[in-house]
Amino acid sequence: MTPTREQFEHALRSLRNPSLRYADIRWTATHQQHVRVRNGEVDALTATVDRAIGVRVLAGNGWGFAATSHVSEEAILQTAQRALEVAAASNMASTAEVVLSDVDPHVAKWASSYRIDPWSIPLQKKIEHLLAATEPMRGDHRIHQVSGEVSCYRQEKIFASTAGSFIEQTTTEMGGGIEAAALENGEFQRRTYPNPFGGDYQAAGWEFIEELDLAKKARQIRDEAIALLTAPKAPAGRFDLIVGSSQLALQVHESCGHPTELDRAMGLEISLAGGSFMQPDMLGTFRYGSPLVNIVADATIPGSIGSFGFDDDGVPAQRFHLIENGIFTGYLTGRDTAPAIGRSSNGTVRAESAARIPIIRMTNINLEPGTTPLADIIADTKRGIYVDTNKSWSIDDVRLNFQFGCEVAYEIENGKLGRLLRNPLYTGITPEFWRSCDAVGDRASWQIWGLPNCGKGDPLQTMRVAHGAPAARFRNVEMA
Amino acid sequence: MLSQEQSHDILSRALAAANAGEADAVLISVDQNISRFANSNLHQNMSEISAGLTLRVIVNGSMGIASTSSFDDAELARTAELAREAARHADPLQNFSGLYKENEPVPQLSTFDSDTAALSPMAKAHELKVMFERGREAGVQFAGSWLTCAASVATANSHGVRRFAEMTFSDATVIALRDHSSGYATRCARRAREVDILSLGEEATFKATLALGSHEEIAPGTFDVILEPPALAEVFEWMNMISFTGQAYEDGSSFFVGNIGKRMAGENVTIADDALDPEFLPFPFDLEGLPKRRTPLIENGIVRGPVVDKAWADRLHLQPTANAWHLGSPEHGSAFHIDVAGGNATREELIRSTKLGIWVTRFNYVNGLLEPRTALMTGTTRDGTFLIRDGEVAARLPNLRWTQSIVEAMSNIEGLTKERRRVATWFNMFGGTIAPTVKVKGWNITGVSSS
Numbered sequence: 001m002t003p004t005r006e007q008f009e010h011a012l013r014s015l016r017n018p019s020l021r022y023a024d025i026r027w028t029a030t031h032q033q034h035v036r037v038r039n040g041e042v043d044a045l046t047a048t049v050d051r052a053i054g055v056r057v058l059a060g061n062g063w064g065f066a067a068t069s070h071v072s073e074e075a076i077l078q079t080a081q082r083a084l085e086v087a088a089a090s091n092m093a094s095t096a097e098v099v100l101s102d103v104d105p106h107v108a109k110w111a112s113s114y115r116i117d118p119w120s121i122p123l124q125k126k127i128e129h130l131l132a133a134t135e136p137m138r139g140d141h142r143i144h145q146v147s148g149e150v151s152c153y154r155q156e157k158i159f160a161s162t163a164g165s166f167i168e169q170t171t172t173e174m175g176g177g178i179e180a181a182a183l184e185n186g187e188f189q190r191r192t193y194p195n196p197f198g199g200d201y202q203a204a205g206w207e208f209i210e211e212l213d214l215a216k217k218a219r220q221i222r223d224e225a226i227a228l229l230t231a232p233k234a235p236a237g238r239f240d241l242i243v244g245s246s247q248l249a250l251q252v253h254e255s256c257g258h259p260t261e262l263d264r265a266m267g268l269e270i271s272l273a274g275g276s277f278m279q280p281d282m283l284g285t286f287r288y289g290s291p292l293v294n295i296v297a298d299a300t301i302p303g304s305i306g307s308f309g310f311d312d313d314g315v316p317a318q319r320f321h322l323i324e325n326g327i328f329t330g331y332l333t334g335r336d337t338a339p340a341i342g343r344s345s346n347g348t349v350r351a352e353s354a355a356r357i358p359i360i361r362m363t364n365i366n367l368e369p370g371t372t373p374l375a376d377i378i379a380d381t382k383r384g385i386y387v388d389t390n391k392s393w394s395i396d397d398v399r400l401n402f403q404f405g406c407e408v409a410y411e412i413e414n415g416k417l418g419r420l421l422r423n424p425l426y427t428g429i430t431p432e433f434w435r436s437c438d439a440v441g442d443r444a445s446w447q448i449w450g451l452p453n454c455g456k457g458d459p460l461q462t463m464r465v466a467h468g469a470p471a472a473r474f475r476n477v478e479m480a
Numbered sequence: 481m482l483s484q485e486q487s488h489d490i491l492s493r494a495l496a497a498a499n500a501g502e503a504d505a506v507l508i509s510v511d512q513n514i515s516r517f518a519n520s521n522l523h524q525n526m527s528e529i530s531a532g533l534t535l536r537v538i539v540n541g542s543m544g545i546a547s548t549s550s551f552d553d554a555e556l557a558r559t560a561e562l563a564r565e566a567a568r569h570a571d572p573l574q575n576f577s578g579l580y581k582e583n584e585p586v587p588q589l590s591t592f593d594s595d596t597a598a599l600s601p602m603a604k605a606h607e608l609k610v611m612f613e614r615g616r617e618a619g620v621q622f623a624g625s626w627l628t629c630a631a632s633v634a635t636a637n638s639h640g641v642r643r644f645a646e647m648t649f650s651d652a653t654v655i656a657l658r659d660h661s662s663g664y665a666t667r668c669a670r671r672a673r674e675v676d677i678l679s680l681g682e683e684a685t686f687k688a689t690l691a692l693g694s695h696e697e698i699a700p701g702t703f704d705v706i707l708e709p710p711a712l713a714e715v716f717e718w719m720n721m722i723s724f725t726g727q728a729y730e731d732g733s734s735f736f737v738g739n740i741g742k743r744m745a746g747e748n749v750t751i752a753d754d755a756l757d758p759e760f761l762p763f764p765f766d767l768e769g770l771p772k773r774r775t776p777l778i779e780n781g782i783v784r785g786p787v788v789d790k791a792w793a794d795r796l797h798l799q800p801t802a803n804a805w806h807l808g809s810p811e812h813g814s815a816f817h818i819d820v821a822g823g824n825a826t827r828e829e830l831i832r833s834t835k836l837g838i839w840v841t842r843f844n845y846v847n848g849l850l851e852p853r854t855a856l857m858t859g860t861t862r863d864g865t866f867l868i869r870d871g872e873v874a875a876r877l878p879n880l881r882w883t884q885s886i887v888e889a890m891s892n893i894e895g896l897t898k899e900r901r902r903v904a905t906w907f908n909m910f911g912g913t914i915a916p917t918v919k920v921k922g923w924n925i926t927g928v929s930s931s
Binding site (some may be wrong): 036039041042044045046047048049050051052061062064065066067068069070071075079081082086087089090092093094095096123124127144145166182183186187188190205242266267269270271272274346354355357359391392394395397398400401403405423425427429458459460480 | 513514515516517518519520521522524525526527528529530531532541542544545546547549550559562563565567568569570571600601602604605606609610612623624625627654655657679731732733738752761808810844845846847848849850851852853858859860863879881883906909926927928929
């Protein structure tokens with residue numbers, strides 16, 4: 001069942017507690033379909049529907065949250081009472097005052113757009129599309145495995161709060177990609193398109209998969225996987241590094257997106273994900289990067305999976321700077337964290353589903369494009385390395401010391417791309433790295449990448465975020 | 481939490497709706513509370529009652545899977561139709577001999593504790609409040625989380641196999657913070673009384689305040705390291721993903737490929753998947769209904785084999801290992817109960833035997849995808865990293881980055897403690913890792929965090 005507005009409001013009215021300060025109720029229905037082919041046969045076909053109700057209350061200085069997968073009027077009322085009981089426990093052990101920034105009441109509907117409904121495409125067509133895309137990668141004895149996958153996602157969400165909001169939102173997403181894995185003489189190499197770990201994702205319909213034109217890229221991916229088997233190992237040492245758009249998107253995610261989450265900076269996520277080196281007393285003065293570095297959070301970009309109409313506090317989606325001309329200027333915040341830095345929520349609190357507590361999550365965190373064409377950046381590099389497409393990622397618990405591995409690298413000599421190199425690893429310290437940025441690619445090299453698997457929280461919540469990035473150059477970076 | 485009768489009623493209706501030659505289904509219901517704290521304040525507190533059903537049908541040898549969180553007949557019929565539609569479009573599973581039929585008896589294991597199931601958020605909050613007060617007296621602040629959970633797990637298939645188990649679980653982590661130093665402690669168990677939150681607070685405080693006045697830095701290089709169970713657990717979670725699963729074995733990325741029966745680690749390395757060990761986190765069957773058994777992965781340094789689900793056992797001509805934790809999952813078998821054998825040493829003996837080395841409490845953000853065939857991994861240390869000089873703790877160290885082949889490291893283990901500890905994992909409630917503290921020679925430290 002889909003709960004009615006009257007049922008939501010009845011449940012909110014049922015929360016009778018003299019110390020109640022705020023409450024909200026969310027309902028979600030999350031539909032997913034996943035199709036994967038491998039070596040010319042269908043490897044996985046799954047369909048899931050997950051429904052949940054979540055009630056969040058603030059009583060005194062204690063938050064309580066309760067959720068259920070049983071969606072009925074009775075279950076909503078029972079869940080609301082459990083949330084009150086949990087809040088009472090929190091309030092009993094509370095040692096800090098909870099301050100909420102103001103929010104206006106909103107009654108609204110929002111939906112992402114698409115041209116071709118992902119669920120309108122028959123399974124057979126999805127399978128045939130993937131088989132056609134992966135077949136050109138087969139046939140060489142060194143290719144051990146080829147695969148392709150598409151994923152359809154739709155979440156319907158209703159939010160109601162004691163602030164007077166009633167908001168209905170629907171997000172529809174589509175993702176997909178292909179992969180070739182090569183194996184010979186104990187060497188294993190993998191190449192993916194357009195991105196690893198399931199491909200790229202957009203808030204779109206089947207038209208996005210058609211636009212990816214997976215089949216057209218298949219032979220190139222296969223040839224690169226084979227070539228990587230015998231390519232020289234990327235050298236260790238210090239080099240000028242040009243990072244391609246796909247890899248730089250993940251660099252933004254790990255070294256700017258996460259450390260600018262205010263809950264991390266306040267120590268609220270320290271037990272699992274860690275903290276942040278970017279502390280509130282650094283706001284407005286800390287030089288995070290070179291003056292070329294502008295990073296914005298923008299939840300309003302049409303077609304991106306980090307976009308929405310309202311966050312799970314009922315705050316409208318917004319666009320704002322995290323890094324402006326290299327200076328740290330902003331955090332991702334929610335209603336119960338923003339007051340700690342004297343600000344109002346900028347609307348980034350979300351939960352994976354109604355069964356989870358909303359916490360600060362990235363939206364679309366984008367490195368803004370510069371003015372230099374990528375070809376000019378390469379031509380201007382005397383001795384360097386070009387890397388792209390993430391293979392491994394690791395960063396310390398305050399987001400300073402990072403190490404990334406990429407699928408491919410090319411050496412650069414005297415302004416020209418040279419040999420293909422395998423297993424590139426680069427490492428650094430976040431602000432040192434971003435301060436060394438001396439060229440940012442123009443809009444032609446800028447692309448927004450959907451990441452549907454950002455993990456945070458306990459229990460772990462997987463959030464759908466995105467990052468726009470051009471290619472950019474960083475001087476004197478350590479390759480491992 | 482759903483009872484056996486409720487669970488099997490839903491499963492029976494789901495199998496009837498499947499209307500296929502073969503079908504199986506899993507129903508998991510969970511009643512859990514997670515209390516999260518930071519800055520010695522209980523800031524997130526959640527209670528969840530949920531249930532989910534996964535239905536798998538086999539149509540002409542092809543598999544289709546659908547899942548739902550609603551169990552009325554109409555929804556089960558819709559779910560069954562989705563699964564059948566998927567199966568109709570899938571290719572037949574290679575060499576598949578059908579779903580599990582043997583219906584052998586499952587081991588009798590103690591998996592449920594009524595006191596744990598009854599532990600309320602308020603009772604936990606009282607314990608945490610005491611810990612916070614003790615922390616203030618000791619000059620530390622606490623962060624962490626404390627999960628208590630009761631769950632029922634039911635499986636059924638069209639060959640008459642029926643399984644049901646109730647399970648409880650308690651898992652707590654505590655980080656103590658003082659100035660720029662931190663310490664960590666964790667415990668998990670089927671019974672909440674074995675997870676003493678106040679003791680964890682004391683252990684974390686000890687680590688946060690050890691050698692507090694002495695800070696040193698080291699340059700990258702190779703060092704002897706003493707790794708505590710939480711550090712090993714994160715490494716072996718990755719080993720599971722890149723080396724132990726049926727899929728990693730089939731796609732060639734696992735170092736097991738071509739090395740079964742060969743010595744790839746020191747004789748003192750024995751690793752198994754073992755859900756039967758009563759000291760660990762016991763569970764009697766996998767989600768295809770097969771009785772759990774001890775499956776050796778590496779035995780006295782010799783590679784034995786991957787873990788698989790039924791379909792991949794047939795496909796790869798391997799014996800079933802009872803490691804299906806999701807029906808039709810892309811891993812095709814996963815080691816959820818990683819059991820690392822201990823030795824005879826104590827942690828103190830390992831420290832005393834170290835001329836120059838590093839004592840590591842835990843790792844952070846390990847990644848095992850660098851070069852899977854050698855299990856080359858990277859990560860950093862956190863929450864208690866200490867320099868050992870001449871057999872004694874000499875100083876606190878900053879967090880360190882390491883980049884290390886775990887295949888190589890498993891040949892360089894110089895000592896293991898007799899004491900082993902359970903460590904939970906974030907991605908399932910069934911198991912985790914039980915491991916000793918180990919001393920490894922020649923671990924590659926490749927960077928220093930400037931935090």
